[in-house]
Amino acid sequence: MVDYKPHNEEKNKGKLKNKNPKWPENYIEFIKEQNAKDQIVLISAQPEILNTLGQKGIPFKTITPDVSTKEQIMARYETRGNNKEFINMMSSNFEKFITSMDNNPYASDHLKVNENHRLAELLFIVSL
Secondary structure, three states: OOOOOOOHHHHHOOOOOOOOOOOOHHHHHHHHHHHHOOOOOOOOOOHHHHHHHHHOOOOOEEEEEOHHHHHHHHHHHHHOOOOHHHHHHHHHHHHHHHHHHHOOOOOOEEEEEOOOOOHHHHHHHHHO
């Protein structure tokens, strides 16, 4: 197992901050540029982002955990240093977030990660 040291970014997740005034167009443009280079990009799973990608014809796939792994994922959030507000928000909305991504009509594919898979394995499969 990798020895993980939390970054300050993890502690700040879920806290209010000033968004870039060009958000989300700057984010979408970056994804589009990387896609043109055949790069795999891990992105925010916000419905606003996914729907905008789909409406602009930018292909994407969703990779989501099985809902049965919720407790394991919440424990990971704690280990990596996420704040309690973020963990509580994710815990309260976990099933809703997963269902939303799994049912996104714009995704070209929906892949599942379970306790026996690692994200790296799925990324390898996606890159084939």
